[in-house]
Amino acid sequence: MTDFDVRPVADDERRETLAVLLQSLHGKPLTDEEWAEIDSAWKTEGSFAAFDGDTPIGLAHSFGTELVVPGGGTIEVAAVDGIGVRADWTRRGVHTAMQHAQLAYFAERGKILSCLHASETTIYGRFGYGVGTRIRTLRIERPAARLREGVPVAEGHVRFLSPEEAVKQGPELYRRVGLHRPGMLARPGNWWPTMFNRDAGPQGRYRLAVHNGHDGPDGYVLYETVERATLEDPEKGALLRVRDFHAATPEVENALWRFLLSVDLVSAIHVRTRPVDDALPLLLNDSRHAGTLAVEDDLWVRLIDVEAALAARTYGAAAPVVIEVTDDQLPGNTGRYEVGPGGVRRSDETAGLRLGVDVLGMLYLGEWRPADLARSGRIEVLDADSLARADVLFPTAVHPWCGTPF
Structure with missing residues (x-):
């Protein structure tokens, strides 16, 4: 009661x-x-x-x-x-x-699935959520950080949009960039007023810089500058803080980095929500000028319909493995599943791996290797060969990344 x-x-x-x-x-x-x-x-x-x-x-x-x-x-x-x-x-x-x-x-x-960004990391595992993507926070020292010679950069130019243009064109810009990584989310119409317009619109503090290539806009960065000058250091440059950064190709991304590194009177650039495998340090003459401040959890994933969710994604080239899943909140998900390149089905075969639905959420987008989750005690290994096959089946070629706050 x-x-x-x-x-x-x-x-x-x-x-x-x-x-x-x-x-x-x-x-x-x-x-x-x-x-x-x-x-x-x-x-x-x-x-x-x-x-x-x-x-x-x-x-x-x-x-x-x-x-x-x-x-x-x-x-x-x-x-x-x-x-x-x-x-x-x-x-x-x-x-x-x-x-x-x-x-x-x-x-x-x-x-099929629900997801969230967790304010507290100890809460959501109890409800079947697992860390499905992570983010990297970068701090770039200016003016020391410079692009190397030979970095491939897309042809085109960068221009600012007015706040009114930003609000009007934001959804189309994101659509043109496209959903090109596991973990990325579409941004429905009701997302923009609450999460973008208040920053980029007339009442916001941020500026929207758009890269325009041969076929039109193909990337953008939303950022603000924060004054850092003090009485003791009146010449100290501003902090450039990035809020939203998306590009259709690596070359466009490099062009936007070149733009950010060219902004005058800036002493540092801070960008929090970058992929774990962000290539920026490799683009610089000295990679130490792009320090990693943190790698932390980002999108938490909860499989609502385990069979449908597993069937929706693809897998690496390995023989199928039978996993046994436990789900206390949605017991219809509890059971064994044969997972492989040929598809997914319920199974009565002996399981090679046993795990909770929260751990399956960690595996789902490819962020974590099954062997690492087994080493941490999150996956119970009933058959060592099944673990080796799962290490081929579940990981992805690039780290998954959400890139959308909500």
């Missing part, structure tokens, strides 16, 4: 439940002007709130989009973009109840 109720969010409850979420994340309630900007984009489908009587005390919000899986295909997924509980109601089962309600809803609606 609980002293709160969990139910889907009604349309007329959107603003007050969002206020609870913002409060739980130590943010401020939206002003009328701010709410007007996102009102039409803040949907309720797939979102659940907890109530004490008629008073909201927590929210688990999501939106629908598409995710690129290994092999280049896409699947429809639920992106959970906010879960929070009012501070005076924490540690009373509210978060757990909302998570269970949301997962059950995803399963009933035939969702």
Whole structure:
């Protein structure tokens, strides 16, 4: 018996439940002007709130989009973009109840997978989420950092868009770049007002620089500059902080790096959400001028329909392996699956590997080698040859990368 109720969010409850979420994340309630900007984009489908009587005390919000899986295909997924509980109601089962309600809803609606960016890393494994992608934070020292001679750079030019142009053209720019890595997400129409326009639009602090090639725009970088001059060091250059960086080809990416490295009166560039295998240090005359500050978790993946999710991606050239999966929240997923280049099916054969659905989420996009997960005790190895084959089946040629905040 609980002293709160969990139910889907009604349309007329959107603003007050969002206020609870913002409060739980130590943010401020939206002003009328701010709410007007996102009102039409803040949907309720797939979102659940907890109530004490008629008073909201927590929210688990999501939106629908598409995710690129290994092999280049896409699947429809639920992106959970906010879960929070009012501070005076924490540690009373509210978060757990909302998570269970949301997962059950995803399963009933035939969702294959859900994903999120975790504010706390110790929470979501309990609900079957695993770290599916990671990100690298780079700090580039200026003006010392320079591109090497011979770095392949796309022909074209870079120009700034006005805030009004940025808001109007942002969705088409991202579409032209394309979803070219496992883990990348499509950005639906309701993503832009809440996650891009507030930074790039007339009220934002960021500038949008677009690379234009022979066939039109093919990459962009969204960044701000932060003043660092002090009384003690009045000539210290600004910090250039990158928010969003996408390019259709490595050559266009190199051209955008060249642009960033050419901005005057900058002493350092900080970019957080880059792929783990970002090539920037190799592009420089001295790779030490691009230091890695951190490699950390990014997109957490939760398989809602294990068989459908496994069948949606491709695998390396190895004989099939039978894995045994355990899923406490969605027990219909519990069972054995034969996984191989020829497809995926339920199996009654003896399993070679045993793992939880959260660990399967870590394997799914190719970020982690099965042998490393076995070494850490996350995968139980019942047959050593199965582990060797899984090391060929699951990894991808490039590290998966999301590249989209939400």
